[in-house]
Amino acid sequence: MTTPVHFDYIIIGNGLAGLQLALKLASDSYFKDKTIALIDPSEKNTNDKTWSFWETNPSQWDHLAYRSWQKAEVLTTNKNISLNLSPYSYKSIRAIDFYTEAKAQLQHHNNIHFIIEPVISVVEEKLIRVKTTNNTFTASHVFDSRLPESFSSEVKDHISIIQHFKGWVVTTENDAFDIDQVTMMDYRLKDGDQTSFIYVLPFSKTEALIEFTYFTEAVVDESIYDTYLKQYIKEYLNIDRYAIIETEMGQIPMTTYNFSKFNSGNITKIGTGGGWVKASTGYSFKHTEKKVAKIIENLKLGKRPSHGLFRRKYRFYDKVFLKVLQDENHKGEWIFKQFYDKNSVQTMFRFLDEESTFAEELKVMSSLFSWSFISAFFKTL
Structure with a gap:
């Protein structure tokens, strides 16, 4: 099959975000006539990481879970906290299993093309021009999972x-x-x-x-x-x-780094490069699923794909948490002990999934009531 030079959508990076987005586009008949390219320098044929997450059953990922658990524990120097996770399960997916499944599904779609080349540059003009080592492609919209070039120099100015x-x-x-x-x-x-x-x-x-x-x-x-x-x-x-x-x-x-500033009408940063990793925990699998669903909704409504991807109050909670860890890094054990000792694990999961009620958020934050958090709160306002 001949690879076209212009696509409706180009996805840069065949990692978690890029492949989840491609799978959703491919499974929705609304996009059946859209041409889509996935560009990555890697074939994605090694097990380079393990994703773990919690969710309720049933789930679209159940068949990929390498293992799942209904119980967990948090061990501190002075207390062992046992957690019954029901109705949640804690699951683990090997990256190679996800890559293999995603590629197998996507290869059934004639409108989807895999291009195994590094991306050298992305230039925003009337059409977005994506230059690789061997070719130049254009797209109406680009979803880019790479970290912004300025991230390493600018992140020091953020928590x-x-x-x-x-x-x-x-x-x-x-x-x-x-x-x-x-x-x-x-x-x-x-x-x-x-x-x-x-x-x-x-x-x-x-x-x-x-x-x-x-x-x-x-x-x-x-x-x-x-x-x-x-x-x-x-x-x-x-x-x-x-x-x-x-x-x-x-x-x-x-980090509190503002990845959103790199989004435009024609380029959307996704995955780690879009700030999709939960700043207070580092978890990304389920947050990616939700953000991909929001992008699909926005595309179908004619909105900018990045519209409404983040909720301000949760970004503020994350900012306070990170400020404490930055100023008093030794507090980490105490913070997580309070999280899971003073709140039910179900409340904590809803809070970390950004699905909590305001009453639950007050309870979680009150469990961390200390001078460290009061100080961080006012420093981050």
Whole structure:
């Protein structure tokens, strides 16, 4: 099939946001006559990350879930908090499974084209001109998941925390993991006074993803993650013999940076490059699903695709939270202990999903009542 040079929509980046958007466009008959290109330098044929999220059943993602759990725990230095998640489930999807499924579905549509090339530039004229290493394409609208070029130089002027982590998928000879319960945060092993914790996803009694995660302003050397992972496995999981079968590392921006300023009538920033990562948690899977649905609604109503993607009050809540972490990074353990100890997990999930009532928001914020939050509140006004 010959690849055209002009498209109604070009999606730059075949990651979570780009593929979710393409799937929604492809499944809606309203867009059946629209030509769509997905441009990415990668074939997306490796398992480069794991997405975890909570949701109620049934879900369009159930068949892709590698594992799901109905129980969770948050462990602090002085309290263990057990969480019954019902009616929610905590789910995990391997990126390779999502990529494979999305590509298989999209390849059935003749109006969708995959272009495996790096994008060099995007120029907004009457038509948007997208230049790759080998070609130049035009589009009526471009959805761009790349981080803005100015982000790295401008982000220092905003409240910004990096969620950075390294994880090992390990296998053991004997049963070592509770397959019914995910460890969302374990603060018993920390790197000094920084907000850092262990995250454990048990895939079976003998296999689990174990990650050491930071919420800090600066990253650390890779060997630091290794040191804490080894210590946790030996001293807290009491495992002496294990094999590492997969490794993943990542950095997720948790920031008040205004990505929306890069949206125009003809270019919409999406995914991480559009500020779709929840600033206070780093979660993105379900937020992406909601924002994609809003874009589809806007397109069908003739509105700017980026219209109404963000709600101001939740951005303010995130800003206060990040300000506390920036000014007093050691408070992370206390914050999350208060979150899950003083509120039901269902309330917390609705709050973090930006679906809470005002009464629930008051309850959540009151559970964090302290001078640190009062100070952050007034600093961020």
